[in-house]
Amino acid sequence: MAVMITNDIFSCFVFYSVLLVIKMYVIAIITGQVRLRKKAFANPEDALRHGGLQYHREDPYVERCRRAHVNDMENVLPFLFLGAIYSLTGPSLAVARLHFLVFFVGRVLHTIAYLLALRAPTRSLAYIVAQIPCLSMALQILTAVAAYA
Amino acid sequence: MAVMITNDIFSCFVFYSVLLVIKMYVIAIITGQVRLRKKAFANPEDALRHGGLQYHREDPYVERCRRAHVNDMENVLPFLFLGAIYSLTGPSLAVARLHFLVFFVGRVLHTIAYLLALRAPTRSLAYIVAQIPCLSMALQILTAVAAYA
Amino acid sequence: MAVMITNDIFSCFVFYSVLLVIKMYVIAIITGQVRLRKKAFANPEDALRHGGLQYHREDPYVERCRRAHVNDMENVLPFLFLGAIYSLTGPSLAVARLHFLVFFVGRVLHTIAYLLALRAPTRSLAYIVAQIPCLSMALQILTAVAAYA
Numbered sequence: 142m143a144v145m146i147t148n149d150i151f152s153c154f155v156f157y158s159v160l161l162v163i164k165m166y167v168i169a170i171i172t173g174q175v176r177l178r179k180k181a182f183a184n185p186e187d188a189l190r191h192g193g194l195q196y197h198r199e200d201p202y203v204e205r206c207r208r209a210h211v212n213d214m215e216n217v218l219p220f221l222f223l224g225a226i227y228s229l230t231g232p233s234l235a236v237a238r239l240h241f242l243v244f245f246v247g248r249v250l251h252t253i254a255y256l257l258a259l260r261a262p263t264r265s266l267a268y269i270v271a272q273i274p275c276l277s278m279a280l281q282i283l284t285a286v287a288a289y290a
Numbered sequence: 291m292a293v294m295i296t297n298d299i300f301s302c303f304v305f306y307s308v309l310l311v312i313k314m315y316v317i318a319i320i321t322g323q324v325r326l327r328k329k330a331f332a333n334p335e336d337a338l339r340h341g342g343l344q345y346h347r348e349d350p351y352v353e354r355c356r357r358a359h360v361n362d363m364e365n366v367l368p369f370l371f372l373g374a375i376y377s378l379t380g381p382s383l384a385v386a387r388l389h390f391l392v393f394f395v396g397r398v399l400h401t402i403a404y405l406l407a408l409r410a411p412t413r414s415l416a417y418i419v420a421q422i423p424c425l426s427m428a429l430q431i432l433t434a435v436a437a438y439a
Numbered sequence: 440m441a442v443m444i445t446n447d448i449f450s451c452f453v454f455y456s457v458l459l460v461i462k463m464y465v466i467a468i469i470t471g472q473v474r475l476r477k478k479a480f481a482n483p484e485d486a487l488r489h490g491g492l493q494y495h496r497e498d499p500y501v502e503r504c505r506r507a508h509v510n511d512m513e514n515v516l517p518f519l520f521l522g523a524i525y526s527l528t529g530p531s532l533a534v535a536r537l538h539f540l541v542f543f544v545g546r547v548l549h550t551i552a553y554l555l556a557l558r559a560p561t562r563s564l565a566y567i568v569a570q571i572p573c574l575s576m577a578l579q580i581l582t583a584v585a586a587y588a
């Protein structure tokens with residue numbers, strides 16, 4: 142196994158990151174299942190296969206799933222970058238794990254709050270909780286590399 | 291040239307990944323060309339430059355291009371992460387290349403099926419084919435780093 | 440600090456990349472503020488908290504912020520990948536920094552042009568300027584790894 146993967150901090154980052162990627166895949170699967178159940182397809186060719194062009198239509202819950210997915214792309218994908226770089230800046234394992242874990246829990250709660258339409262501001266609070274370690278990592282990385290601008 | 295790039299598996303991953311990134315850029319170029327040809331602009335300032343505010347409007351084929359692009363973001367971008375990490379977990383070159391190649395072919399077919407509106411379920415099958423190596427890589431990575439959670 | 444971060448070119452790439460990630464976060468914050476000010480919420484539960492379901496509606500400027508954010512995802516996220524790999528292919532520091540700086544300036548101008556709705560084709564030109572270093576990096580990477588396909 143390669144050198145990088147034997148690094149504790151990087152491996153801890155990878156563990157939570159891959160779980161979050163799988164979480165994103167699950168949202169895509171849920172979206173597809175809701176499209177089938179509600180008969181609401183974004184493409185005419187899919188509607189034709191499932192009953193007719195009248196099912197080429199939008200559905201509020203499908204759109205909710207879409208928004209949850211897009212929000213994950215806006216936040217989880219930058220985390221995959223920030224977390225990897227941050228792991229290479231030499232933080233302590235305990236502090237690094239705290240960053241990754243807070244982000245992970247925040248994003249899982251965000252998805253639950255989105256898909257279950259929990260009362261506001263539950264979802265927004267989960268979003269903010271997850272952004273705190275991201276901003277912390279971004280600032281620590283900038284401090285580490287500012288001399289190379 | 292740096293150490294990582296002299297790694298066969300990582301280089302194989304990089305090859306297919308960069309081709310897929312270029313494929314995403316091509317979708318963006320196609321979307322722009324369709325907007326110009328169909329005169330359907332998302333922004334009033336673009337419509338004004340190309341004939342008037344009446345062209346600030348949606349077009350079904352532009353929206354199809356957009357959906358193809360967003361679906362690529364949902365799938366190709368996580369692959370860029372999973373494939374890089376998976377390359378570092380020490381798979382055999384033949385098995386790793388198979389993962390990357392199946393994903394690459396699946397995503398190229400997905401884009402073709404989307405842009406040509408091929409009969410369902412062609413596009414969905416291409417999506418599923420491409421997800422198989424992603425799930426395989428995700429599970430192999432989790433196995434490799436689970437001890438560091 | 441880890442080996443990779445002591446690499447000048449990689450550190451230069453990381454510097455501009457993290458600034459661009461922060462720029463994406465700023466677009467998200469602006470979108471949220473515009474939603475509150477214009478009372479235009481994508482989710483009924485948010486509208487209910489801020490005055491009632493009549494505020495579950497779209498707003499043209501919120502949609503503009505959304506498009507700016509999505510366009511960043513389409514372009515900044517692939518850059519995070521291309522730039523990291525390109526840094527490992529052994530370019531000269533001056534040439535590499537030029538690539539990163541042109542992309543950075545192009546994307547900052549793109550966001551400004553989008554959010555201020557500057558006259559066309561300002562935004563499109565900024566997009567094209569930023570794509571040039573991306574295509575250059577993509578082609579240089581492909582050249583470096585083509586033997587491993």
